[in-house]
Amino acid sequence: MLEARQLSFQFSTKVPLIQTVSLSLNAGEWVGLSGDSGAGKSTLGKLLAGYLTPQAGDVTLDGEALPAKGLQPVQWLPQSPELAVNPRWRVGKILREAWTPSEAQCEAFGVQAKWLSRFPQSLSGGELQRVCVLRALAPGVRFLVADEISTMLDPITQVELWQALKQEAEQRKLGVLVISHDSALLARLCTQHYHLRSGKLNQEPSPTFTKVS
Amino acid sequence: MRHAQPRIRAAFSLAVTSLLVISLITSQWWLGDSPQQMQFDTRLAPPSVHHWFGTDALGRELWARTLAGLALSFWVGCLAALLSTLIALSLAALATLSRRLDALVSLLIDTLLSVPHLILLMLIAFALGGGTQAVIIAVAVTHWPSLARVLRAELLQLRQAPYVRISRALGKSRWFVLYRHLLPHLLPHCLVGGLLLFPHAILHEAALTFLGFGLSPSQPAIGVLLADAMRYLSGGYWWLGVFPGLGLLLMVLSFDRLSSHLRRAL
Numbered sequence: 001m002l003e004a005r006q007l008s009f010q011f012s013t014k015v016p017l018i019q020t021v022s023l024s025l026n027a028g029e030w031v032g033l034s035g036d037s038g039a040g041k042s043t044l045g046k047l048l049a050g051y052l053t054p055q056a057g058d059v060t061l062d063g064e065a066l067p068a069k070g071l072q073p074v075q076w077l078p079q080s081p082e083l084a085v086n087p088r089w090r091v092g093k094i095l096r097e098a099w100t101p102s103e104a105q106c107e108a109f110g111v112q113a114k115w116l117s118r119f120p121q122s123l124s125g126g127e128l129q130r131v132c133v134l135r136a137l138a139p140g141v142r143f144l145v146a147d148e149i150s151t152m153l154d155p156i157t158q159v160e161l162w163q164a165l166k167q168e169a170e171q172r173k174l175g176v177l178v179i180s181h182d183s184a185l186l187a188r189l190c191t192q193h194y195h196l197r198s199g200k201l202n203q204e205p206s207p208t209f210t211k212v213s
Numbered sequence: 214m215r216h217a218q219p220r221i222r223a224a225f226s227l228a229v230t231s232l233l234v235i236s237l238i239t240s241q242w243w244l245g246d247s248p249q250q251m252q253f254d255t256r257l258a259p260p261s262v263h264h265w266f267g268t269d270a271l272g273r274e275l276w277a278r279t280l281a282g283l284a285l286s287f288w289v290g291c292l293a294a295l296l297s298t299l300i301a302l303s304l305a306a307l308a309t310l311s312r313r314l315d316a317l318v319s320l321l322i323d324t325l326l327s328v329p330h331l332i333l334l335m336l337i338a339f340a341l342g343g344g345t346q347a348v349i350i351a352v353a354v355t356h357w358p359s360l361a362r363v364l365r366a367e368l369l370q371l372r373q374a375p376y377v378r379i380s381r382a383l384g385k386s387r388w389f390v391l392y393r394h395l396l397p398h399l400l401p402h403c404l405v406g407g408l409l410l411f412p413h414a415i416l417h418e419a420a421l422t423f424l425g426f427g428l429s430p431s432q433p434a435i436g437v438l439l440a441d442a443m444r445y446l447s448g449g450y451w452w453l454g455v456f457p458g459l460g461l462l463l464m465v466l467s468f469d470r471l472s473s474h475l476r477r478a479l
Contacts, residue, residue, distance in 0.1 A: 049382065050382070051378055051382070068386045069384075069386075070385060071382075071384030072383075072384070073383040075382060076379070076382065078375050078379075080375075083374065083375040083376065084375045084376050084379055085376050086376050086380075086394055088397055088398065097380060097383055097385070098383035098384060098385075119292075135383070136379075136383075138383065138384075
């Protein structure tokens with residue numbers, strides 16, 4: 001279980017962004033996180049993935065601190081895939097940075113073989129986002145923080161991406177924190193939905209789980 | 214058509230520099246010992262069809278000595294610029310490893326930049342006993358700070374790039390990130406920075422030698438030629454200073470222009 005206890009965080013502005021936030025995510029569980037722009041959603045996601053260190057509180061995985069080295073069991077997927085890839089590397093090299101997915105896995109995420117020899121600049125945002133999601137699914141990864149990963153995609157690509165991720169997560173019992181402004185999307189994907197307001201979490205009424213059509 | 218002119222200028226700059234570099238590199242084979250050959254019956258002869266750049270006080274051909282001096286300056290400049298770039302890159306990479314190291318590197322950069330170049334150059338060259346090696350080391354040790362500052366800033370910015378953070382989260386080591394993600398990104402900066410350092414290095418080598426702290430007076434270095442020319446200028450022997458000076462100017466300008474074009478292109 002990924003657990004955040006009494007997390008507090010502020011940047012150098014001295015204005016507290018995250019205040020005593022507690023959150024837990026079980027294996028195979030999908031939790032939604034919404035909030036206004038600047039409310040601290042991405043910051044909370046980065047704290048959970050170990051990209052930022054909280055000033056107070058801690059993040060634990062099965063009761064232990066997140067590993068300092070090696071493959072992180074909690075992976076963060078940013079909103080802009082263009083920034084998440086080395087622009088000088090070809091897509092094949094980017095994808096294989098952590099592991100080598102099978103052809104079937106590439107197919108499931110719609111990653112085409114012809115993309116692998118291209119540079120990321122020649123791929124669309126949606127295509128690149130699929131590559132980034134697949135890259136993050138290295139063996140050993142147990143939780144994903146999906147930070148508005150479908151915001152810039154068209155509705156059809158969004159559905160395809162979430163379907164593929166849902167299928168993979170079910171097979172591997174991956175826990176996923178979905179950060180989004182889209183309440184309808186969170187209602188469809190997640191069993192729990194949190195709303196971040198002024199750095200504090202308010203649990204929204206838990207929607208019933210429905211499969212992505 | 215508007216973009217054609219800079220390209221033509223860049224191609225011209227590349228052609229002139231390449232021609233210069235090829236002639237300097239090959240000069241030692243076709244010049245032979247002519248830079249040192251003395252002919253006392255043609256001492257201080259002015260430029261003519263037989264003596265293109267004139268001759269010096271010992272009857273040596275000035276064109277051969279100028280070319281040999283430029284070749285020597287070229288190698289000194291190359292090695293000093295290369296060494297300087299390596300120092301800058303290593304210290305910039307070191308600065309990214311921890312905050313303390315970053316503070317230390319920044320302090321070193323600021324300290325070196327606050328001391329006048331030439332004084333430090335003379336002190337180092339004097340302490341090392343002069344000669345080619347001393348000049349190379351002195352120029353290299355004094356010229357890295359400005360490039361290191363650029364590379365450090367670039368590295369610190371790059372280190373925060375999402376793809377670098379993600380690479381670490383995917384289990385890649387610091388060294389992997391440094392070699393595979395960061396350094397390849399810095400190579401164009403190093404190339405341009407090194408090329409921009411090159412004319413500086415040559416000018417400072419000539420200045421050091423001119424002041425007597427650099428290369429040995431027996432070597433046909435540009436600084437030696439210019440220092441020798443000083444004694445004869447009042448006598449009207451203008452070619453002794455003008456041709457080596459013009460040669461130095463041509464080499465420095467050609468490399469400076471080429472690196473400027475390269476900087477814009479990259």
